[in-house]
Amino acid sequence: MTENEQSAGWAAYYDKLRDRPPRKTLLAALDAFGVTPPGALALDLGCGDGRDATELLRRGWRVVAVDAEPEALRQLQARPLPPNSDVTPVVARFEEVPIPLGTLLVNSSFAMPLCEPQAFHALWDRIREGLPSGGRFSGQWYGPRDSWVDRPGITFLRREEALALLEGLELEMFEEEEADGVTPRGKSKHWHIFHIVARKP
Ligand SMILES: C[S@@+](CC[C@H](N)C(=O)[O-])C[C@H]1O[C@@H](n2cnc3c(N)ncnc32)[C@H](O)[C@@H]1O
Numbered sequence: 001m002t003e004n005e006q007s008a009g010w011a012a013y014y015d016k017l018r019d020r021p022p023r024k025t026l027l028a029a030l031d032a033f034g035v036t037p038p039g040a041l042a043l044d045l046g047c048g049d050g051r052d053a054t055e056l057l058r059r060g061w062r063v064v065a066v067d068a069e070p071e072a073l074r075q076l077q078a079r080p081l082p083p084n085s086d087v088t089p090v091v092a093r094f095e096e097v098p099i100p101l102g103t104l105l106v107n108s109s110f111a112m113p114l115c116e117p118q119a120f121h122a123l124w125d126r127i128r129e130g131l132p133s134g135g136r137f138s139g140q141w142y143g144p145r146d147s148w149v150d151r152p153g154i155t156f157l158r159r160e161e162a163l164a165l166l167e168g169l170e171l172e173m174f175e176e177e178e179a180d181g182v183t184p185r186g187k188s189k190h191w192h193i194f195h196i197v198a199r200k201p
Contacts, residue, residue: 009185010069014049016184018075022055023109028173028197029138033105036060043103045094045123045139046111050076053087056107062086064100068093095119099130106131108139113155120155124165131200137169143192145178162194173197 001009033040040061044053047065049072056063065087067073073089081087090097095115099106106127113120127137142148144156157165159176166174175195183189 007069007071010048011071013184014072014075017051018049020051022052023138023140025138025140025173025195025197026052026055026107026109029105029107029136030055030059032136032172032197032199037104039102040104041100041102042105042107043097043099045097045106045108046114047076048072048109048111050079052107052109054079054081056105057085057087058082061105062088064088064090064103066090066092066094066097095123099126102132103130104132104135106135106137106139108137110140112139113142113157114153115155116153117155121165128169128200133200136172136197136199138173138197141194141196143176143178143194145190146192147188147190156192157194159194162196166196166198168201169198170201171196171198 036059042056042061042063044063044065047053047067053063053065053076065076070091073091077089141162142156144158146156148154149156173195177191177193177195179191181189181191
């Protein structure tokens with residue numbers, strides 16, 4: 001797939017899912033925080049057109065929104081955002097983005113595994129290290145029975161591997177989902193997903 005085809009694919013994805021609610025992992029993490037801490041900062045990796053970022057802003061979080069596709073951030077900024085929204089759009093591959101000092105939540109919905117395993121592990125190390133005590137990670141990782149398993153540039157983890165990476169964190173959600181379905185772009189797919197919310201003690 002060329003880069004242009006990939007970008008066109010993501011643009012179609014944003015159009016298709018535009019009105020969907022925030023992801024359940026983000027909502028669980030936000031509910032676990034309770035009242036938004038003053039000045040709270042979230043990093044949304046692979047934010048897409050802002051499905052989760054808008055909810056963070058609505059709840060008064062400051063958001064650094066990272067996506068490799070300029071169109072994602074253009075669409076996020078074109079949304080009707082709450083007044084005084086504090087959002088910093090960053091066009092970059094998330095493997096290369098530092099975790100900003102003071103980040104309380106790293107959210108990556110259906111995005112973090114979309115990089116090579118070595119980069120995924122390095123990113124996860126940085127997330128774990130960068131989060132303060134009481135900080136959280138929310139998002140999805142992919143399992144090996146997912147039908148995309150042969151695609152290059154994506155990381156898949158066995159359940160034990162995922163749990164090993166999460167060791168030492170408090171698991172507030174670890175749900176394994178396997179289902180036959182259809183992608184937002186209309187292709188049949190077997191999903192094997194881990195839905196994760198983890199808190200650093
Ligand atoms: C499946 S979409 C998910 C979007 C959004 N988080 C959501 O839950 O709807 C994945 C997003 O990650 C972005 N993405 C994929 N690989 C990336 C990478 N290595 N660095 C930054 N963004 C990436 C894509 O451009 C796309 O917007």
